[in-house]
Every structure is written in structure tokens, then in C-alpha cells.
Amino acid sequence: MFLFLHAADLHLDSPLTGLARYEGLPAEAIRNASRQALVRLVDCAVARRVQFVILSGDIYDGSWRDAATGLFFAGQMARLRQDGIPVYLIQGNHDAESVMAKSIRLPDNVYAFSGRKAGSMEVPGVPAAVHGQSFVTRATEANLAAQYPPRVDGRFNIGVLHTSLSGFEGHAPYAPCSLDDLAAKGYDYWALGHVHNTQILCRDPYVVYPGNLQGRNIRETGAKGAYLVSVDDALRVEECAFVPLGSFQWQRLEVGLAGCGDLAELHRRFEACLRAVVESGADDQQVIVRVRFTGATTLYAMLPGQSDWKNDLRALTTDVGAGRIWLEKIELDLAPEARPAEPTGPMAELAEALRRAAADEEIAAKAELQPLLQKLPDEVRNEVSAWLDPTGARYRSLLAEVESMLLLKLTGQGGGQ
Structure with missing residues (x-):
């Protein structure tokens, strides 16, 4: 029997924008959370005495501002080397050769699959074979899985692939393929990356997304971590257990x-x-x-x-x-x-003015607003602009809400002064 850890989408030192807008958040600790998650992953591998670690792409979040990101990763891989734990990894869309302007020499326990052609590696001392291919370019739209090598008989076969499969909302369609494509290879376990939601899609064979190692924003809710996989003497998955590792x-x-x-x-x-x-x-x-x-x-x-x-x-x-x-x-x-009673007199005139505003496409597009919008951070400006789009449902909804609120206030039904 042997154990291995499967993780993906570390996005080390991913920039977190907009945190300063929220009073009281520990912004600096959040910025370091991706590093702490990797430290916890290494701690887990050492403590559980795993035979090897699989990293299914997007180790980084694109080219680094300086070498610190790469050096930190290399340092954690060296910790695994001290305990004799090899690491098998592929490059995903965020750390493809085409987007990485820098590189750091990694310890000799780290085996990175080429992006030119899918290859196979046998794990020393363990009856396991790992197959994989890195991204050469970020927008890899070919079915990489179709070109993966055949299974190695007498070994537990693992396919490492960075893919959106046949499509996931919010994720670019990279290296698309189907579950049938994966099953046709005859592998025992597919270690996938790219999709940040933790999920086991199939158990025969196992097709697993561990999700990202650390949630970076409110779109990435819930526990984040890796899968600890135990393989029995018959070379079948005995247990595939999620291990939370995010800070x-x-x-x-x-x-x-x-x-x-x-x-x-x-x-x-x-x-x-x-x-x-x-x-x-x-x-x-x-x-x-x-x-x-x-x-x-x-x-x-x-x-x-x-x-x-x-x-x-x-x-x-x-x-x-x-x-x-x-x-x-x-x-x-x-x-x-x-809802307040239908207004009369001045209240009726106010309500009518608001309804005219809802139908007037020039009101929300006034040039006076543009200099103010340009001063806002990108994510805030995009959100405000969506609310001020006179052709959109948000704009009409906002004016309807303003009408109801004003009428409640002015008629003394608003619950405040």
C-alpha cells in the first residue's frame, strides 16, 4: 500500500486587489495565505509519510515581480527532498512557458513534465506510473489527453492534466476533453487541475479536481486543500480523502x-x-x-x-x-x-420624474460622471458602471428602489429620521 497527495492551482503570490476597502480585514495575512497553504501541504506530506506529491498545474499566477516567489516554492520542494518525497508537476495556463518570464532551478526531487509531448515517469520504489504534459502556451485548446501514453501494466497509473474538461462556468476552455476520453486511457486516477471547485467527478476511474489550495476571494468559498489518496496492495484506490490546508x-x-x-x-x-x-x-x-x-x-x-x-x-x-x-x-x-399608497400632489410629481429617469438613456451617461468613475479602482469602477448602464436591468432596478425608498421616507414610513 502507498499514499500520495494530489494538489493543484496554488497560484503562489496571487495579487489580491481591493482588500484595503474593507475595514478591519487582515490584508497582509491574506496576501501571504497562498504561501502558508503550501507550507501546510508540505507539512501534511511529511507528517503522513506520503510516497510522492502530484501538482496539477498553476503553481504560480503568471510571471513574478521578482525571484522571491520562485525561491519560496523551491525552498518548500527542498523540504520534501529532505524526507525523500518526489514531486511530479505540470505547468498550467498561468505558468505556461509562454507567460513565465523567469525560472528558478528546482531541487532534483521535482519532476516537471514537458510541454512538447506527453510523457511517463515511474515512481522509484513504488508501483506507480505518472503520465502528464505541461502547457506550452496559455491558450491551449487541443485535447491533450488524447495523446497521453498507454497505461503501464502492473502499476497504478495516474494521469496529470490541467483541463476544463467539457466546460465549467467561470473557467476558460483549456485542454478540453470528456470523461469518456479519460476513461479510454485505462488509467486508475486522473489528477486534474484548473477548476477551483473541489470535486470527485468519477470513481471508476477516479477523476478528481482538488480545487485550489487557498481561496483568494469571495468567489472561492468553502474549505480548500488537497486529496490524500491511499492505494491498496491490489493497486486500487482504497480511500480518497480531502484534507483542508488553506489558512x-x-x-x-x-x-x-x-x-x-x-x-x-x-x-x-x-x-x-x-x-x-x-x-x-x-x-x-x-x-x-x-x-x-x-x-x-x-x-x-x-x-x-x-x-x-x-x-x-x-x-x-x-x-x-x-x-x-x-x-x-x-x-x-x-x-x-x-408599498406606500399611490402618491398624490408633489409626491406624484416625484414618482413621475423617477420613472422618466428610468426611461432616459442620457441621464446615466452624463459626461460629468466619467471623471469621477475614472478615479475609482478597476473592480469598483466596473461594478458602478454596470449599475449606471441605462440599458441594463440593474439601472432600472436601482431607480425603482430609489422611488420606493424616497416615498417611504417622505411619507414617514421609512423607520428613520
Whole structure:
């Protein structure tokens, strides 16, 4: 019997933008999280005495600003060398030869597959054969799996491939192939990379995405890590167990405010969600949460116009989480408990003006807004521009919300001063 670790998509030193906008987040610790995840991977390999490690591409996040990124990776590989653990890796789209302007000599326990042609390597002292091919160019659109070598009889065969398979939302279609293409090779385990969601797609043969080693933003929620695979004496997978290795975990929370009439009740409901996160353990990782408040409530018109309550929620998060949970962002998806009566007089004129604005494509495109938009960070400017697109549903929805909120405020139904 033998053990190996399968990880992918380390994205070492991936730049994390926009963190400074969120008060209280440990930005520097988050920036170093990808390195800490690799340290934990090496710790796990040594502690569990694995026979080898598989890395299925995107070790880096593109060419480095300096050599520090490559030197750090080489240093961690040297730690594995001290314990006699070989590493088999391929280059993915982010660290393909065409995008890497620098390279560092790696220890001799690291075996990198060529991008020119698929190849095979037999693991010394272990009845296993590893097959793989690196990306030469970032936009690799050929079916690489079709050209992989035949299985080696009498060994546990592992195919290492960076691929989107037949397509995953949010991931570029690189090295596309089907599950049937993979099964046709007769391998026992396909160690895939590129898709950042942890998933076992098939168990005969095993087709596995470990996901990325460390979540980098709110789009990459949940536990992140690697798979620890044990192979029995019959050269079959005995267990394929996920091992969480990330330093931080991103989570989305949704808090319903239906029937909620004051901030004290909002705090109680939010605290209950936070305590559920604490009780779940979250694999003993630090957690960054984004909360969305939903539902029909009398707080509908009051919350957007105030900021103190947001700071109160951040303080509550720190308290309940004992410094282990941070609140990244608050989103509102609220509705009034009852729409105000059809307005008359000046109120009717206001409502009509807002409806005309919703139909006027020139209002949101006024030149005066452009200098202000250009001063915003890229990710903020893109989001604001989407809201101000007069042809989009977001713009019409925003004006409808403004109309309802103003009418509630002006008629004294908004729950605030």
C-alpha cells in the first residue's frame, strides 16, 4: 500500500486587489495565505509519510515581480527532498512557458513534465506510473489527453492534466476533453487541475479536481486543500480523502430580515448565523464572511442611509468569532413590508420624474460622471458602471428602489429620521 497527495492551482503570490476597502480585514495575512497553504501541504506530506506529491498545474499566477516567489516554492520542494518525497508537476495556463518570464532551478526531487509531448515517469520504489504534459502556451485548446501514453501494466497509473474538461462556468476552455476520453486511457486516477471547485467527478476511474489550495476571494468559498489518496496492495484506490490546508476560508452568509422591526433584532439574527459558523468549526481556519440581508422589513428605507450599524456588525463579528472571523462586505436585498399608497400632489410629481429617469438613456451617461468613475479602482469602477448602464436591468432596478425608498421616507414610513 502507498499514499500520495494530489494538489493543484496554488497560484503562489496571487495579487489580491481591493482588500484595503474593507475595514478591519487582515490584508497582509491574506496576501501571504497562498504561501502558508503550501507550507501546510508540505507539512501534511511529511507528517503522513506520503510516497510522492502530484501538482496539477498553476503553481504560480503568471510571471513574478521578482525571484522571491520562485525561491519560496523551491525552498518548500527542498523540504520534501529532505524526507525523500518526489514531486511530479505540470505547468498550467498561468505558468505556461509562454507567460513565465523567469525560472528558478528546482531541487532534483521535482519532476516537471514537458510541454512538447506527453510523457511517463515511474515512481522509484513504488508501483506507480505518472503520465502528464505541461502547457506550452496559455491558450491551449487541443485535447491533450488524447495523446497521453498507454497505461503501464502492473502499476497504478495516474494521469496529470490541467483541463476544463467539457466546460465549467467561470473557467476558460483549456485542454478540453470528456470523461469518456479519460476513461479510454485505462488509467486508475486522473489528477486534474484548473477548476477551483473541489470535486470527485468519477470513481471508476477516479477523476478528481482538488480545487485550489487557498481561496483568494469571495468567489472561492468553502474549505480548500488537497486529496490524500491511499492505494491498496491490489493497486486500487482504497480511500480518497480531502484534507483542508488553506489558512483562510471565505463564506457567504444570508440573513433573512422578514418581520424584523429594529436593529436589535437584526443583530440577534446576524449573531445566530455567526455562532453557526463558529460551531461548525470551519476546519479550524480563519473565516472571512460576506453577509447578504434579505426579506421585507421596516428597516428597508433606513439601513442604506446609515453606516454606524455596519461598524456595529463588524465589532459583533470580531467578538463572536474571537478574532477568527472577519466581515468583508454587507449586501442588502431588501423590500418594504408594504408599498406606500399611490402618491398624490408633489409626491406624484416625484414618482413621475423617477420613472422618466428610468426611461432616459442620457441621464446615466452624463459626461460629468466619467471623471469621477475614472478615479475609482478597476473592480469598483466596473461594478458602478454596470449599475449606471441605462440599458441594463440593474439601472432600472436601482431607480425603482430609489422611488420606493424616497416615498417611504417622505411619507414617514421609512423607520428613520
